[in-house]
Amino acid sequence: MNITFRKLRIVLATVVCCFVFMQSNAQLNTGDIAFTAFNMDGDDDFAIVALVDIPANTTIYFTDNEAQTGGGFNTGEGYLEWNSGASIVPAGTVITFTDTDSPGNANFGSSTGTLTDGSGTLNLAGGGDAIYAYLGTSETTPTTFLAGLANTTTSTSVGDYAANGLTAGQTMIIIPTSHDGGDYNGPRAGEANFADYLALIGNVANWTTNTTNGEALLPHNTTPFTILPAAPELNILDNSTPVACGATGTTILKADSVNINGETSSITVTIENTGTGDLDVSSLSIGGTHPTDFTIDGSNPSTPFTISATSSQNITITFDPSATGAREAVLLISSNDADEASCVVPLNGVGIVQELEVLDGASSIACGATGTTIFDAGVVNTILGSASTTITISNTGTDTLIIFGLVLGGTHMSDFTLDGSVPPTPFAVLPGTSQNVVVNFDPSADGARSATLTITSDDSDELSC
Template sequence: MFLLRSILSIPQGLVTVAIAFFIISPASAQLIQISGNGRIISNGDTTPSTRDHTDFGQVEAGAGPVDRTFVIRNLSQVPLQILFFQRTGTHPGDFTIIDPPEPSIPGNGDASITVRFLPPDIGGQRSATIRLVTTSSVDSDFQFDIAAELILPAPNIIISGNDLLIPDGATSPLVSNNTDFGTVGLESPGRTRTFSIRNDGDQTLRIGVVSVTGINSDQFTIDRAPATFIPPGEESSLNVSYNPNREGTHRVSILITSNDPSPTKRTYSFTLRGTGVSQQPSITVTGNGLEIISGDDSPSPDNHTLFPDTDLQSISTRIFTIANTGDSTLTISSVDILGPHAPDFGISGSPPSRLAPDETFPLRITFRPAEQGARLANLRIMSNDPSTRAFEISLEGLGGRFKLLGVEKVEDDTVITFSTRTAPGAYIYRILYSSDLESWDQIGSIFSGGMEILQFRHRNSRSPRKGFWKVEESRL
């Protein structure tokens, strides 16, 4: 097996020194190599791994056999003889060798050996040692450990957000699976995310403690805990809210204990993240598409703060738009009409108490003068806009020179009674009708010399469920 070759002789007096070394002759040496899953296995390996197939992985107890094939390679040029192989160790009876190789492997050839795991109907770790004795010059007694884990029927907890799996131990929050709550204003109502807890096992999953941990745990709240018992194949919801009260990025861990037997899942954990920012609402009021600045005391027809001349006891309407142009919720605490002639102006409908960012609301203001002449009032809107807590603008309208005295039903007709001017002259009074206070149709007209009370009969006007009438005056 070894050759001794003389390299050099050096005379030193009467002594000749021979320098020599041993080399392995490839013509006669026999070398063995064993691999699994394409990875070389070292002789004496006691750490089974799924990477080289020495670890058979998790197998359901009592399930069918699991096979792993290993390759025996002869690295020499002469045949390698397999003298015998055997199973030893803790559970050799759970593993058997099927399809054994031929007893002789040609030079530079290989053969395979298949080990079969027969899962017993119990749980726990199972292991054994495979031993091959060959004529190899090195590692003639080759041994390596194999193992498998038996899994009994059990619950299996799976958590997802937005239908995407959240792995146990996940520490990188994502918007896609609801673990990243994004940016939330400090004064906003917060943000809630829903997570699904599913039992993919074949035994009932029992949920223990669900908790939020970390230095920012006060920024997150569990609004809805999952059910305590989740049958196989079913799921339950977990709702978590993020309500920041300070600026910055906040990270916490969600911990969920259960009876899932997997060591890593007995306490299922994943990280949540949210960013609190200081946001503020901002109130903006427009009329006729033009912005009206708080404090405006010069009513104008352009922005509808100056109402058109309106007959006594008739109604004119203007619509203003309240918008939240800020980045947090606008809270409206009150909308009032103030001033010397406030009763002549009215608010139609109920304004909302809250407007989300970019949300708008049409505010309808009516003007119904009780007396002739200029009628003055102020519109005041109280809100949480930090720069304009009290938004206030002036309103003005002109009461007409004549008075609508009454509108009454007479059989199928409507009779409109009004007084004309107290000064003599030539006047045309046009009677108009509307079903919505927006569009008006002239239904008739009357000539008058003034100083009288007139009536106009609107024929067959009973059919509409509601109606509005007004009278307009023109001097000839």
């Protein structure tokens, strides 16, 4: 029973160790480190920078063997194995590797972690050579190429780095032929992200080199790389179109034209955070000329709320005009954006309304008119005669007028009929236009004959005229 238990414990320990190994190594990808210096004279030296946090106990291999097209390396040169140590190596840290061509050298080692000599001899040649950093299951079995550096373009000295995922000028640094040493002298501060340094480090113009004595560049520069503090950046979008804070003219966010009698429209304002830190929106409010015509919809998040980097939040504004014509307001956004702490977003909408007017010729007739304002068909012979009168329905408003019904009524309604030229209801009368309604009169008896025409519409103050 004890033997079985010990076997189980050994198996579990093996699984855990393998899991930890895979976790620590699998977290690094191509471009997560870069070479920042090399010396191919004397006892050989080089340096790398961590462009991400390197997990504790990460193993990285180095070799000056040439990378092969089908994976792996050729033979004849050497390998080094570096363990990052018990603590995380922070992004931006420069690690130097000193006197690496022999473990017997007094200063053989690394500034961080532990360097171990592998098989063969890693001896960099000033006349043309390359060095690779990679993850692997062993020194001869690479799984992920992280970075490379060469002081020649000769393929027999470099190998096929492209086939192994490295890109010249980015993750593969190509220094002109036969330079014995080099040190990156470009910017080490001012970038938003550590990955932004890859192109700078890969640019040979940002290197100081020596063609005769690489030792002359020692000690290598170990100044850490830094990035700008995480900061939010507020950006306003109308759909996908950027709108500047305080915009005017065609960039104002516009609602649809809306009838003032109970209709509403909405405007969607997108607050986008294009920065690298959280955008904290502390308040949203409406101001401007007609602030009561615009309201912040209740479906929006209540303030304060946070928009993470590269994310966005839609804000819905409801437009409910209280009068006709152009209506204007502003959305006030307060946030922790350093240069746009208070952003004013102009809002615009148009209030419209339909307005029914009844005309007798050019004269306006009030609904329910009496006396001289009554439409008069004239005197007609009761046996042979008939006549007609024309009523003009005009829309003097700014919204479409819908006529739902035209109904004759009154004392002698049978003596009056709608002409066949009258369109069937419902029909629309556009703003600024009119519709003639012809009423025929065919009296059935002598004397005064009267009736009424009732017009029903969506005119809010004259629904039935």
